[in-house]
Amino acid sequence: MENKMFCYQCQETAGCKGCTMVGVCGKKPDVAAMQDLLVYVSKGISAVTTALRKEGKPVAAETNHLITLNLFTTITNANFDKESIETRIRTTLDAKKELLAQLSSTANLPEAALWDGSGDWEEKAKTVGVLSTENEDARSLRELITYGLKGLSAYSKHANVLLQDDEEVDAFLQRALAATLDDTLSVDDLVALTLETGKHGVSGMALLDKANTTAYGNPEITKVNIGVGKNPGILVSGHDLRDLEMLLEQTQGTGVDVYTHSEMLPAHYYPAFKKYPNFVGNYGNAWWKQKEEFESFNGPILMTTNCIVPPKDSYKDRLYTTGAAGYPGCKHIPGEIGEQKDFSALIEHAKKCAPPIEIETGEIIGGFAHAQMFALADKVVEAVKSGAIKKFVVMGGCDGRAKSRDYYTEFAKALPKDAVILTAGCAKYKYNKLPLGDIGGIPRVLDAGQCNDSYSLAVIALKLKEIFDLDDINDLPIVYNIAWYEQKAVIVLLALLYLGVKNIHLGPTLPAFLSPNVAKVLVENFGIAGIGTVEDDLKLFFGGNA
Numbered sequence: 342m343e344n345k346m347f348c349y350q351c352q353e354t355a356g357c358k359g360c361t362m363v364g365v366c367g368k369k370p371d372v373a374a375m376q377d378l379l380v381y382v383s384k385g386i387s388a389v390t391t392a393l394r395k396e397g398k399p400v401a402a403e404t405n406h407l408i409t410l411n412l413f414t415t416i417t418n419a420n421f422d423k424e425s426i427e428t429r430i431r432t433t434l435d436a437k438k439e440l441l442a443q444l445s446s447t448a449n450l451p452e453a454a455l456w457d458g459s460g461d462w463e464e465k466a467k468t469v470g471v472l473s474t475e476n477e478d479a480r481s482l483r484e485l486i487t488y489g490l491k492g493l494s495a496y497s498k499h500a501n502v503l504l505q506d507d508e509e510v511d512a513f514l515q516r517a518l519a520a521t522l523d524d525t526l527s528v529d530d531l532v533a534l535t536l537e538t539g540k541h542g543v544s545g546m547a548l549l550d551k552a553n554t555t556a557y558g559n560p561e562i563t564k565v566n567i568g569v570g571k572n573p574g575i576l577v578s579g580h581d582l583r584d585l586e587m588l589l590e591q592t593q594g595t596g597v598d599v600y601t602h603s604e605m606l607p608a609h610y611y612p613a614f615k616k617y618p619n620f621v622g623n624y625g626n627a628w629w630k631q632k633e634e635f636e637s638f639n640g641p642i643l644m645t646t647n648c649i650v651p652p653k654d655s656y657k658d659r660l661y662t663t664g665a666a667g668y669p670g671c672k673h674i675p676g677e678i679g680e681q682k683d684f685s686a687l688i689e690h691a692k693k694c695a696p697p698i699e700i701e702t703g704e705i706i707g708g709f710a711h712a713q714m715f716a717l718a719d720k721v722v723e724a725v726k727s728g729a730i731k732k733f734v735v736m737g738g739c740d741g742r743a744k745s746r747d748y749y750t751e752f753a754k755a756l757p758k759d760a761v762i763l764t765a766g767c768a769k770y771k772y773n774k775l776p777l778g779d780i781g782g783i784p785r786v787l788d789a790g791q792c793n794d795s796y797s798l799a800v801i802a803l804k805l806k807e808i809f810d811l812d813d814i815n816d817l818p819i820v821y822n823i824a825w826y827e828q829k830a831v832i833v834l835l836a837l838l839y840l841g842v843k844n845i846h847l848g849p850t851l852p853a854f855l856s857p858n859v860a861k862v863l864v865e866n867f868g869i870a871g872i873g874t875v876e877d878d879l880k881l882f883f884g885g886n887a
Contacts, residue, residue, distance in 0.1 A: 346373035349853040351417040352826045357853045367651035374466035375426040376415040381469040383411040385453030386437040387515035405511040412494035413665040417827040419647035422667035434458040451522040481856035482531035483521040489538040492832030496545035502583045505552035513541045539839030542832040546796030559712035560610035564704040566622030569697045576638050578602040579645030588684050589617045597691045600624040607790035610708035627740035627770040637698040641690045707788035711800040731759040733819045738768040739826030745849040751875045766792035768824040795833045820882045821845040848872035
């Protein structure tokens with residue numbers, strides 16, 4: 342049977358091989374085709390911008406932002422709206438046409454740089470998707486790089502909306518994207534480019550960290566309410582702090598409360614958001630539970646980025662999107678970088694809704710990003726030296742629907758009492774409400790924030806390496822047992838590899854886009870491995886002490 346589509350960029354891809362009829366995420370073949378075409382035209386315009394830079398000609402920030410947002414739009418669960426994706430393709434083709442006119446020569450450009458958008462787009466998409474690269478290893482590395490760049494685009498986009506840019510990161514992203522079109526590159530060349538992607542991933546993470554902390558202060562230890570108030574509310578999901586800030590400003594004095602969901606939980610850790618009296622708390626859990634939680638919330642939901650699950654009819658009219666996010670039939674709130682978005686439609690909608698139904702009560706604690714951890718450094722170091730803390734376990738990353746992900750809950754429960762979890766991302770919902778206690782006042786789950794805040798985990802490790810005067814980061818009492826789901830986890834992985842971290846365990850499955858030969862390179866050079874049983878992995882990480 343002929344494939345109607347092909348996509349294997351996320352952990353849930355069908356059979357751990359690839360979605361060929363419809364995406365497990367809910368993406369239809371026609372949307373998948375337009376996403377493939379958007380990536381293709383983004384590669385084409387990136388070849389043009391790379392050529393312009395070689396000629397010493399500047400590339401405008403608006404062009405950088407266009408390419409970044411294009412990639413972000415194609416991340417898993419971000420945008421299911423075919424029309425909005427087609428609009429981005431047209432906008433990119435128009436921008437590329439103007440840039441081509443600035444080049445002194447177009448002779449050495451790839452076909453993607455010269456394609457003018459003529460012909461049947463769906464037929465064109467069939468010729469430029471993942472499987473258009475016939476060599477399995479080259480395809481694997483090209484996709485690994487592309488998915489890393491998609492993850493990098495997320496960091497860049499969130500920094501861009503806070504008016505922070507890094508021209509070096511943008512230039513690399515575009516050069517690497519264009520390089521995936523180059524058939525002259527060998528497997529060794531692509532492996533080197535993969536590691537270079539990790540290097541710039543660290544830079545992209547640092548840029549976003551600077552943007553967030555400049556705008557909102559350093560995250561601090563915070564207890565977050567997980568109950569509800571009596572007012573109608575708006576639920577904010579995704580990752581975009583600037584969207585949340587604008588919404589909070591516009592809801593003051595309206596009688597409407599604001600709650601975070603899933604990856605927006607860490608917004609409560611930033612000092613700047615604590616001044617809003619109607620910023621009530623966090624509602625619900627990780628993204629994949631949203632069908633039940635969005636229904637019981639009763640009020641409108643704002644999806645600021647990826648993590649959309651195709652909505653139920655019972656709340657579809659309450660689901661709004663903005664930024665890179667989109668879903669057909671749901672209202673989209675427009676607004677470009679630097680513009681003030683108008684959230685009055687959500688606020689008026691909320692006023693007509695019942696308050697949220699309470700689904701849990703209590704508090705959860707977080708805010709252990711790098712600045713807060715440095716403030717606790719003496720206490721943490723003393724706990725390590727005294728033996729009170731024997732090991733840190735990095736369990737960052739993503740949550741997901743698969744039953745196999747219960748492994749992470751059971752693993753957390755079974756950890757030795759002298760082990761502390763370092764986490765960032767929605768993977769924490771597998772264990773952040775467990776009664777794991779503390780070690781001398783240090784909670785055994787230290788949440789640094791969003792998946793976007795994984796930079797903190799790397800900075801903390803590097804700081805500990807410095808404190809303990811170690812030559813090798815792998816000599817630290819830290820083990821890595823990371824859950825992954827989508828492309829931001831890919832750039833985190835590549836960044837860790839660039840920093841020299843080895844023996845990372847990935848689960849619940851290894852990426853389908855790793856060919857056997859590419860997987861072998863990662864295993865032999867970096868010790869990448871999958872997960873086993875909880876019992877076996879505890880023995881592996883802790884020896885006979887587990």
